[in-house]
Amino acid sequence: MAYMLAPCALQGQQAAVAEQADEGIPGYVLSWQGDSIRGHIIPGDAFKNQHHIGFIDEKGVRVTYHPDRIAGYGYGDSVRYLSRPTPYLYAGLFAESHVFLKNLENGPASLYRFYSRRSAFTLKKGPGYFELVQKPDGSWHEVSLIFGWKRTAQVFAEYPALAAKIRNKEFRPEQMQEVIRLYNLWYRQQSAR
Template sequence: MNTILRRSYMLLISVFYFSVANAQIDFKPGYVITNAGDSLRGELAYRVQKLSHKSAIFIGEDGVKKEMRPESIQAYGYDDGQRFQSGIVDEVFVIVLVESYLSLYEHGSIFYLKKSDEIITVSTKETTQSDGSVLTGEPLKIAHTRLVNSLVFDCSTEDQLSLTKSGLTRLVLNYNQCKGEVVNYNWKNAKSIEFHLSILGMFVKNQLEIESFDDPFLFGDNPFGETPFAFETSSVGVSFPIKLGSPQNGKSIFNIYLEPGFLSYSYSDHYERTNNTYTYEWDRRVKSSLVSLPVGGIFSFEQKRSVIEAMFGFNLGFVVQSQVDSYRTRTLLSNNQQTFASEEEYGFEGMEPGLIVGLGYKRKIGSRLIGLNVRYQTALETDLSGYNATYSGNRLGFGLSVNLIN
């Protein structure tokens, strides 16, 4: 039994060893820049980031495998755009995010901005000052903002620095654009997820169309015929967009957004129908709540301190409806009166998606983006329980957004 276990154990170790070994020799086309400035073509080992910062395993045209360390070459990179640079940090290759008059590099949670021979360090977590004190949170942002402004003051300054990869990348791209410099930039190197939490209040017009009724207990089939009716009411919603994306260049950004929202509305209506014997009256009061999940894309066109946005997408969701109906019939001859009342609560109801288009304008005030937007959402349809009805939900809205998280 022990022999079997020992052999199984050795087999697992062997499988693991060869798996790791094979993972280490996954090569991709790339290049190496020597200290003399020569460019060598060949293949580079594609390894985990921790190993990529320490050395580069390179196979040149002669077929010889070499391990190159930061002190032996200037840089190396893959043909798909990812590039590593030496000389910024001792004995380490850093990732090149932007290379231009003002360059940006990354190593772990630390970013390096280089202009001419000056290099400053920006940490996203904490930094230790010369007196030994440690800065975090808001003091860290203030200190780094002053430091970065010393590099970009000749074009623009930041009131408060966004300590994110996308925020720093955007700052460096905009600065080089302002200076008219050529930029070497691959967006894949700087891709990240960025969360923008906004509060959006929309004043909208809702519409409900009832195509037919079926309530034989009181009226028989379709007491009001097939004529649709509509109601309108104003609603206010609060939503929280989450943008996921990366800057493509200094002017435009494409983001995927999710925007869970909540809308509520109420209305009442009255119907009366008379024949030779009876007058039928129906008073109805409805309170309804709608949960929606718009999903789509936003094209952002950035200037120095302003952003113009074009939005498109689809609105998914469901309605949670609480409805109160009161019915009354009255006989014309005797004036007798009967009242029937019912209260029903409806659960989640599936809705057909609607189309969303919109335009927005945002202005940077301090460290926040304050914006106005106009949006149009087409039909978000569902069959209401108990009726052959459609909640179309065509909405034209105007909103105010405030970015709470940069």
């Protein structure tokens, strides 16, 4: 009898997950004019979320959006993707001109994550993503606290104390958001002077 109940419970859980995927997660899409449209986002895996996103508007109409059609989308309290030019180093011959980059930190310097399945660009045992910073001057830089410490320190050279901490490996790899927060705080203080 117990053997019969376990598959039924598993089927019930699978049905609930499938139903949630069909209904989506409460979220929004952003138009290029800055308006937001509320509805439900149907997220896929991190790689696919960069190229297109499913959306159900409040009337129940399903639409698939690509990064050239909307400025971005979001769901939950903190998941946000913004349409940005495809990072040139990872674009490839037939890549789209824009992708949705996951926005991890916003401010004078913004931190984005770009997911890649291209093994030539990913570490053998490292993450399948790259973190990119858009600086206040609009320039883009790949940053990493896993490798490329010196190059990452150069990105923040105008804030010598932070650059020194990066060079001395005082941050763990998962602390890039903290680096950006510190930089943004410093940048705002410099701008206020």
